[in-house]
Amino acid sequence: MDSFKHINSDNPNSLSLRVFKEIEDMILNGEIQPGENLIESKLSSQLGVSRTPVREAVRMLERTGLVQIVPNKGAVVLGIDDQDLEDIYTIRMLIEGLASRWAAERMTEEQIRELGEIIDLQEFYTMKNSTEHINHLDSQFHEKIFEYCNSRPLQHTLSDLHHMIKRYRKISVGSTGRADKAIAEHRQIFEALAEHNPDTAEKLTIEHIANAKENLLKIIREKRN
Amino acid sequence: MDSFKHINSDNPNSLSLRVFKEIEDMILNGEIQPGENLIESKLSSQLGVSRTPVREAVRMLERTGLVQIVPNKGAVVLGIDDQDLEDIYTIRMLIEGLASRWAAERMTEEQIRELGEIIDLQEFYTMKNSTEHINHLDSQFHEKIFEYCNSRPLQHTLSDLHHMIKRYRKISVGSTGRADKAIAEHRQIFEALAEHNPDTAEKLTIEHIANAKENLLKIIREKRN
DNA sequence: GTTTTTATGATTGTATACAATTATACATTA
DNA sequence: TAATGTATAATTGTATACAATCATAAAAAC
Known part of the structure; x- marks a missing residue:
């Protein structure tokens, strides 16, 4: 095989x-x-x-x-309209929630350590207000989780979704006060993963993406006016 | 635009x-x-x-x-192993559940009528035991729903998933006594959609796919022995 | 004046030729 | 013998030439 x-x-x-x-x-x-x-x-x-x-x-x-x-x-x-963007985030909530669930079940101790390092870095650069690093680490955090959930079909699905919103991610985390909150949420998700607690990990991830969605839509609406 | x-x-x-x-x-x-x-x-x-x-x-x-x-x-x-197949069906449960939810909210009366016709045909050909037609209509039923949910991102995601399991769908409905049950479930889903009842439509769809998954895994295990 | 036809140019689709890379078998060396 | 190097073949990657299709505008018909 x-x-x-x-x-x-x-x-x-x-x-x-x-x-x-x-x-x-x-x-x-x-x-x-x-x-x-x-x-x-x-x-x-x-x-x-x-x-x-x-x-x-x-x-x-x-x-x-x-x-x-x-x-x-x-x-x-192609462009994507607001409805598309909302739909993508709704789908992401479900899929990344599932990714966290499976990661919590399947992650190794070594992987938990690696993810912890990313979080530490995120907190460090957030204090330094280094937007460049923050955005990159934010992506990395999410990508690591769906690497660790160890499911090819899920990775495939999620990578498509992430491609779709590539245009918007750069504005999502930057500029506002969202970065602090986002990292606090990451830290919570990380702890649920480290404790191998699928239910909590899934629930927190869904909330996290729901928040990101609201933030992004708000920013986009502001930019339009 | x-x-x-x-x-x-x-x-x-x-x-x-x-x-x-x-x-x-x-x-x-x-x-x-x-x-x-x-x-x-x-x-x-x-x-x-x-x-x-x-x-x-x-x-x-x-x-x-x-x-x-x-x-x-x-x-x-590439081949796909049992774990992949299970994962795909789990993802499908979520995504098609969401598709049904949105379809229930967004479907027009004309579309409801169209879907009704497909169900009628399905029941007809099931009585006739025409496996060829049954399989085709089964696919069509699901495809119509995610056409009617009117979300490009969701359609994109689902079409990928369906491609992945194309190899297995032919054996899924055929041969066993599953066809009758599948259609009864379709009928129930259809009624929830026609009544614009998102919660019920989503719930029934998730159950429907869970059943299909169990059935498929059972058949595959039998074939291996 | 409006519609239809026709001719021309622009653009994509396919075939083929060549370049770059990789795999294989054989020889060479330790 | 095992490991390494080298030559050759097989295969993919890229460029170019030609064919098919589509878009545009001018000419013809009504």
């Missing part, structure tokens, strides 16, 4: 992957706006590569939900 | 798509076994097309989770 295991693909950068990331950045930074068409020939000359890796990159972008491909017509950049 | 809407891509069959389906079938039918490598040149000569559409098809297969691509090395067919 060796063939069933995942091989840890160590990201040996291919051109397609580089192009994928470059186009993704352009979209995330607003250089390319929702509604615009991605034209393979333009992108390829712009990036100095042939059309083939661009094509593959566009296919990867479709997979992340950033783009929709219409056969024989091309790829158009 | 026109650009945000999905264009109903009416499947204008491209070669890549045809090739995708052919390879998918080969894997689903066991012609290509988990652990085997997909070799582009072989497949292209075997199917009488060039390597380009084969490459694109393999990328699509990776997206459905049937295959894993290791850069510079190729694509290997």
Whole structure:
């Protein structure tokens, strides 16, 4: 049953992957706006590569939900509206709740130690007000949990959801007073995990994401006015 | 904000798509076994097309989770073990439960009528013992619900999950006495949806999928012995 | 003046050629 | 013999050329 295991693909950068990331950045930074068409020939000359890796990159972008491909017509950049965003967070509540539940059941002592270190770092950088680090560690905390829950299907599902909200995460934690609260919540979740208490871990995680959702929606509404 | 809407891509069959389906079938039918490598040149000569559409098809297969691509090395067919299968069904319980909840809230009268017709057909073909039709309608019932819940993120998530278990669905409903029970459950879910009763619809859907899961695991264990 | 047709250009889809990488078998050395 | 290096073959990655499809605008028909 060796063939069933995942091989840890160590990201040996291919051109397609580089192009994928470059186009993704352009979209995330607003250089390319929702509604615009991605034209393979333009992108390829712009990036100095042939059309083939661009094509593959566009296919990867479709997979992340950033783009929709219409056969024989091309790829158009998709936006997401408020309803979509709310739905994504509601789904995340359920799925990440489940992830915490399973992590609480399945985590090893070594993994608990590792997660503890992340929390310590988070508290450190929050005191220092280093937004850059805070955002990165926030992502890392969530990613570690769904690594430790040790379920390929769940990881797959969650990674899709996280891709969808990549555009918004940067504003979610930054700027407001949410960072302090978020970390206090992380600490609580961590303790439930460390005690192998699935019910509490799940409940706290759901609340945590519900709070993040409210905060994000609030910020977005403010930005619009 | 026109650009945000999905264009109903009416499947204008491209070669890549045809090739995708052919390879998918080969894997689903066991012609290509988990652990085997997909070799582009072989497949292209075997199917009488060039390597380009084969490459694109393999990328699509990776997206459905049937295959894993290791850069510079190729694509290997993935299997899923019992734990994966259980996890998928647990996730499905949550997600389809949510789909039913939202469908109950958002469904139109016209959609209720349509869904009712599917149920009627299901009952008809179950009396006739037409396994072919039963399986198809079972899929259709679930797909209609997450079409009617009208949430793109949820649809995306669920369609991934359904792809993952495509290999198993054919044996799930067939052969056993499960079909009768399944349809009775569908009927109950339908009534909750028609009454716009989210709580009941969600609860019944979760139970329904839990039952399907037990049934599937039982069948698989029997087949192994 | 409006609609339909037709021609042209732009863009995507597919095939093929070549480059880069990886796997395999054999030889070499300790 | 085991380990390491090297040559060759197999395979994937990328570039380019051509075919098919679609979008646009001018011309023709009404």
